Amino acid sequence: xxxxxxxxAHAVAFTLNGETVRAHVPARMHLGDLLRQSFGLxxxxxxxxxxxxxxxxxxxxxxAVRSCLMLGxxxxxxxxxxxxxxxxxxxxxxxxxxxxxxxxxxxGYCTPxxxxxxxxxxxxxxxxxxxxxxxxxxxxxxxxxxxYHAIVDAIASTAEARRQGRPNAGREAAx
Amino acid sequence: xxADPGGLTFxxxxxxxxxxxxxxxxxxxxxxxxxxxxxxxxxxxxGHVAFLRSPHAHARIVALDTADAxxxxxxxxxxxxxxxxxxxxxxxxVLGHFKGxxxxxxxxxxxxxxxxxxxxxxxxxxxxxxxAEDALAAIMVEFDPLPAVVDMETALDPATxxxxxxxxxxxxxxxxxxxxxxDAAFRDAALVVEETFQFGRHTGVCLEPRxxxxxxxxxxxxxxxxxxxxxxxxMQDILCxxxxxxxxAVRVICKDVGGSFGIKVHIYPDEMATxxxxxxxxxxxxxxxxxxxxxxxxxxxxxxRVTARMAFSxxxxxxxxxxxxxTGIGPYSVYPRTSAVEANQVVNLTGGPYRHQHxxxxxxxxxxxxxxxxxxxxxxxxxxxxxxxxxxxxxxxRLGLDPLAVRxxxxxxxxxxxxxxxxxxKLEKLSHQAALAKxxxxxxxxxxRAEQANLRQRGIHRGIGLxxxxxxxxxxxxxxxxxxxxxxxQDGCTIRLDPQGGVVASVSVTEQGQGTEGIIAQIVxxxxxxxxxxxxxxxxxxxxxxxxxxxxxxxxxxxxxxxAWQAGKALRGNVLAVAGAILQADPGSLDVRDGAxxxxxxxxxxxxxxxxxxxxYFRPDTLPPGVQPEFVATRHYVPKDxxxxxxxxxxxxxxxxxxxxxxxxxxxxxxxxxxxxVLNPLLVDEQIRGGIVQGIGGALFEHCLYDSEGQLLNxxxxxxxxxxxxxxxxxxxxxxxxxxxxxxxxxxxxxxxxTAGAPAAVVNAINDALRPFEARVSRxxxxxxxxxxxxxxx
Ligand code: FES
Ligand code: FES
Numbered sequence: 001x002x003x004x005x006x007x008x009a010h011a012v013a014f015t016l017n018g019e020t021v022r023a024h025v026p027a028r029m030h031l032g033d034l035l036r037q038s039f040g041l042x043x044x045x046x047x048x049x050x051x052x053x054x055x056x057x058x059x060x061x062x063x064a065v066r067s068c069l070m071l072g073x074x075x076x077x078x079x080x081x082x083x084x085x086x087x088x089x090x091x092x093x094x095x096x097x098x099x100x101x102x103x104x105x106x107x108g109y110c111t112p113x114x115x116x117x118x119x120x121x122x123x124x125x126x127x128x129x130x131x132x133x134x135x136x137x138x139x140x141x142x143x144x145x146x147x148y149h150a151i152v153d154a155i156a157s158t159a160e161a162r163r164q165g166r167p168n169a170g171r172e173a174a175x
Numbered sequence: 176x177x178a179d180p181g182g183l184t185f186x187x188x189x190x191x192x193x194x195x196x197x198x199x200x201x202x203x204x205x206x207x208x209x210x211x212x213x214x215x216x217x218x219x220x221x222g223h224v225a226f227l228r229s230p231h232a233h234a235r236i237v238a239l240d241t242a243d244a245x246x247x248x249x250x251x252x253x254x255x256x257x258x259x260x261x262x263x264x265x266x267x268x269v270l271g272h273f274k275g276x277x278x279x280x281x282x283x284x285x286x287x288x289x290x291x292x293x294x295x296x297x298x299x300x301x302x303x304x305x306x307a308e309d310a311l312a313a314i315m316v317e318f319d320p321l322p323a324v325v326d327m328e329t330a331l332d333p334a335t336x337x338x339x340x341x342x343x344x345x346x347x348x349x350x351x352x353x354x355x356x357x358d359a360a361f362r363d364a365a366l367v368v369e370e371t372f373q374f375g376r377h378t379g380v381c382l383e384p385r386x387x388x389x390x391x392x393x394x395x396x397x398x399x400x401x402x403x404x405x406x407x408x409x410m411q412d413i414l415c416x417x418x419x420x421x422x423x424a425v426r427v428i429c430k431d432v433g434g435s436f437g438i439k440v441h442i443y444p445d446e447m448a449t450x451x452x453x454x455x456x457x458x459x460x461x462x463x464x465x466x467x468x469x470x471x472x473x474x475x476x477x478x479x480r481v482t483a484r485m486a487f488s489x490x491x492x493x494x495x496x497x498x499x500x501x502t503g504i505g506p507y508s509v510y511p512r513t514s515a516v517e518a519n520q521v522v523n524l525t526g527g528p529y530r531h532q533h534x535x536x537x538x539x540x541x542x543x544x545x546x547x548x549x550x551x552x553x554x555x556x557x558x559x560x561x562x563x564x565x566x567x568x569x570x571x572x573r574l575g576l577d578p579l580a581v582r583x584x585x586x587x588x589x590x591x592x593x594x595x596x597x598x599x600x601k602l603e604k605l606s607h608q609a610a611l612a613k614x615x616x617x618x619x620x621x622x623x624r625a626e627q628a629n630l631r632q633r634g635i636h637r638g639i640g641l642x643x644x645x646x647x648x649x650x651x652x653x654x655x656x657x658x659x660x661x662x663x664x665q666d667g668c669t670i671r672l673d674p675q676g677g678v679v680a681s682v683s684v685t686e687q688g689q690g691t692e693g694i695i696a697q698i699v700x701x702x703x704x705x706x707x708x709x710x711x712x713x714x715x716x717x718x719x720x721x722x723x724x725x726x727x728x729x730x731x732x733x734x735x736x737x738x739a740w741q742a743g744k745a746l747r748g749n750v751l752a753v754a755g756a757i758l759q760a761d762p763g764s765l766d767v768r769d770g771a772x773x774x775x776x777x778x779x780x781x782x783x784x785x786x787x788x789x790x791x792y793f794r795p796d797t798l799p800p801g802v803q804p805e806f807v808a809t810r811h812y813v814p815k816d817x818x819x820x821x822x823x824x825x826x827x828x829x830x831x832x833x834x835x836x837x838x839x840x841x842x843x844x845x846x847x848x849x850x851x852x853v854l855n856p857l858l859v860d861e862q863i864r865g866g867i868v869q870g871i872g873g874a875l876f877e878h879c880l881y882d883s884e885g886q887l888l889n890x891x892x893x894x895x896x897x898x899x900x901x902x903x904x905x906x907x908x909x910x911x912x913x914x915x916x917x918x919x920x921x922x923x924x925x926x927x928x929x930t931a932g933a934p935a936a937v938v939n940a941i942n943d944a945l946r947p948f949e950a951r952v953s954r955x956x957x958x959x960x961x962x963x964x965x966x967x968x969x
Contacts, residue, residue, distance in 0.1 A: 005303070007248075016188040020863055022811075026305075036214075036294020037595050041208075042208070042210075042211070044208075044214035045212075045382075045433070047382045047383070048466045049466060049468070050891055050892065051893075052891070053892055055382055082208065082564060083207065083208035084207070087206075087207040096206045097208055098277075099202075100199075100202050100203060100206060102857075103197055103199065103690070103857045103861050104691060104859065105202060105689030106434075106690070107382070107383065107431070107432060107433045107434045107687055107688030108204075108205025108206070108210050108431065108688060109210075109212065109381075109382040109383045109433030109434060110200070111208075127639035131905070134330070134900075135900045135903070136901055138900045139900050139902075140899070141899075141900070142383050142863075142899060143382070143900075144379075144380055144381060144436070145382075145434055145688050145865045146861055146867070146868075146902065147861070147867055147868035147906060147929075148868065149861075149864050149903075150861050150904050151900070152905075
């Protein structure tokens, strides 16, 4: 029985928001729970825990991943970034400003996942050139509050500003 | 719009923030992942609860053995319904003014009998949720399945067993309204159209599931409850009542709430059980619903079948409306708002925009063994709007008239107010004509019709759908108070000036993302004369805010906002009185602007508020004799002249129907609405857009499906379709402004408008597209299958 215990913990080490961290993770614990419960990263939101809503989206080795669909033990050796890390590094400051100015969030529960998905899209600002492309890219992130229109606006304006080399446009409008 | 003591309306006040699209002050926190939702609250000694839920729609619990579960690792307690009932008394969801409304006593955990799939009847508290779930599997339970009442159409048949034997049958409530001479109007009509509309059950799907953390501190006799909820004072009152606690012994905190939409304003058995368990176990206990639990036990809504007919003159005048509404509400009427309100609203609202004088409606509310239904965003509105607007379109088509012109002809004229609607509702001031005119211009109605006709020639089938509607907002005590429910319809605001010259405003209305804290900050800044960045708003804490109803039925701006305005004015008056004494000036000659006391006439600064704060708080000995500063003011507000502030609007949808696959593509959506004074266009427009997409969800995607045994078939977000960005259109929003004279700020609500009108606009657009095929859809959600059936292809 002991060897099958779902709570048996495994040692993992990975880079989390720029810091090296270690943890003992129960085999059945998904990465979202690990980040929330062991590291207090409550910006990782859980909306469905079966991979549909996108609220738990984080970056693993630079790619957007649903943290509820990945086990904690699978993070061993990876580079993980959550909305907290992206905020502190300033990497999505322009996008956050654009969301703020455009009121592209209401309850804010989908927002961390939405920002992470958009961050990946905006790595190539030309990929976010049309509203259709933006809608398609965020089509896996559920938002019950906003109706998406404002989110599309905010991502589009950020992409446009980045294309024009004005990454602070959102902040200027916010101030 | 009334004048303030400075002789200006609030819109003219220098530094007015009202009407401006200022971003929400609290959004930055949420954008950085620093929100504090219930599951983010950390407390020591926390127990996690998981519930054993019924796998049957209806069954007797014959045997329940928890011994093995109690021995599982990490388990703190296993508690049955009978054990919990010693701590928590049952409730019955009825209201005194709904004559004949019946329900049965409902327990936090079911005892002996379960009545829907997902009803909780046993609880495990453990050190982790995972351990609690492990232990659930070790509970031995034996059921004796009972016949399930599933189909609302047969729920009233004599052959169908009564869910609660003591009630005799499954009729929970019936209301009949008969105004004018309906039979004569139908007899004399040039055209009568009739349709049966079916509305699928759907649910809120708040992205943050329901969550509650109850912490009983026995040492100081205090139950602190962190709750993802809309009405903290109501929850406090109900916890006191059913757990036998004093008001002062319960504190309810609703910090960040991840969506609510009416879902989080009801009393849920599992949430009551969590609080009772905290009392029993004398430690904090947390419950966070998982998504399956949400689908099984969040309230559902909109399970209606309506057969209705409308009579027209040859010129297109609406003469009469006759409807029969049947709705299924699950096994209990939900406490404390009751599940009868939705059907009641359908009766009140159907055909509400129009001036016909003959109206008959019957609504029957029946019990069934499915999840309980209750009030979800725009209660009854989408049903009422669909029925009337579907019939108006059908009538227009049969008469060969333009559907927009028929609406223009029939709406209550803008100069007819105040007046009463045919169902007896009192209408202060609506603007249907102005709204229709604005919509027509905004969408280029004539151009779009031409485009539609052109494309039709080429085999592309597009449709234009319209929906006019009215919306109930700003409810007074006539809504629930009259029926004996302790649901507060008044709200309050307390504002305090700090030594540095900033203010703290605490309000009883709550924030769930709609921007309540933002508009309160705008109002308070404008009323007090303090810059907005020096206003801090506190909400969602029964111990830190005035008593009030919270946020539901679009009352945050119109009721909470007016309380904030009045409190802000009072504080400014107090400030000016003291400043006048210090400066030896007539207070009437002074004003507060941008954080300083100024000469009202010239705007010259006389004294910064920070200096006033320093004197008042730290050197009151230097104040002139007899001056006693009160730098805190509280005001409450409740609308009195009208039971509700009705608002109105009109929506339009432009869709393309693929007549081979049945798929509907939404191309564009428009909404013109009138919420009175627009406090912040940015926030209102996004409220409307979010509401529209929820309405579209009901029209095209969302459906809680049950089989004939009462098993819920789609309990995950993979199976229950919700609107995602890829399918949604861009949405244009505009406003007509008819400020309510009931309050000084003149704001009415806007939260329901989008959801109220969107389904009818979309379904009418689909039917418009299908017109060449003489096909119609009338069953929501309109899935591709429904379209193909209408086309006779399957
Ligand atoms: S919680 Fe991971 S996708 Fe929903
Ligand atoms: S803002 Fe609430 S879910 Fe997106």
